[in-house]
Amino acid sequence: MKAGIQLLLSSILLMASMSGAAWGFEEIGDIKLTDEDGREVTFDDYMGYRRVVFFGFAHCAHICPTTLANTGHALDALGERASAVRVLFVSVDPKRDTPAILKKYTERFHDSIIGLTGTYEAIEALAAALRISFGYNRRSDGKTRPIDRAEYEALPDSASYVPFHGTQTLILDENGAVIELIGYGSSPDIIAGKIATHLEPSATNANAARD
Numbered sequence: 281m282k283a284g285i286q287l288l289l290s291s292i293l294l295m296a297s298m299s300g301a302a303w304g305f306e307e308i309g310d311i312k313l314t315d316e317d318g319r320e321v322t323f324d325d326y327m328g329y330r331r332v333v334f335f336g337f338a339h340c341a342h343i344c345p346t347t348l349a350n351t352g353h354a355l356d357a358l359g360e361r362a363s364a365v366r367v368l369f370v371s372v373d374p375k376r377d378t379p380a381i382l383k384k385y386t387e388r389f390h391d392s393i394i395g396l397t398g399t400y401e402a403i404e405a406l407a408a409a410l411r412i413s414f415g416y417n418r419r420s421d422g423k424t425r426p427i428d429r430a431e432y433e434a435l436p437d438s439a440s441y442v443p444f445h446g447t448q449t450l451i452l453d454e455n456g457a458v459i460e461l462i463g464y465g466s467s468p469d470i471i472a473g474k475i476a477t478h479l480e481p482s483a484t485n486a487n488a489a490r491d
Contacts, residue, residue: 308456326366330452335372335407351367371396372445411458447464
């Protein structure tokens, strides 16, 4: 229940803060992450593509697989234009989500979806810049309670904890600013339409040739 309330408040605050303007910072391009093939990358490595961003984790039961499945179907609907898109799935659970686990997970949905992990500091900085909240709940003694970063990092991988995170999918412009929000539960048609609005035919052709 607490996690649901936190996600609802996050969504309300995020929508209220938008007020018709884009947000985000060029500095996100300097944040070092690790992709699902184990390579060090930054968001700038995907600058030639239309970057679509979603925060989540591979062990997520409902929100993440639903969002990524719908996004994958949206990319299928875009056809060749999907070659100009990279969906960056940023894990908020670096303790468990190794590059290998993320790769196996994203392969279920679409080739243009790339799993990213990194240090807690890197993920926190990226989430803060993009106004996405995340955290962790732990169940013990029959009760669920939020835990802080120190407790999260001290827990073994096998511990009973569940991350929570913002449910919005973000579309970024060339400078790393958020220019479009896609709400949780959006159909593949809606997702495809929102992405297509920000695609240029020339960019699609250029990336298809590069791939």
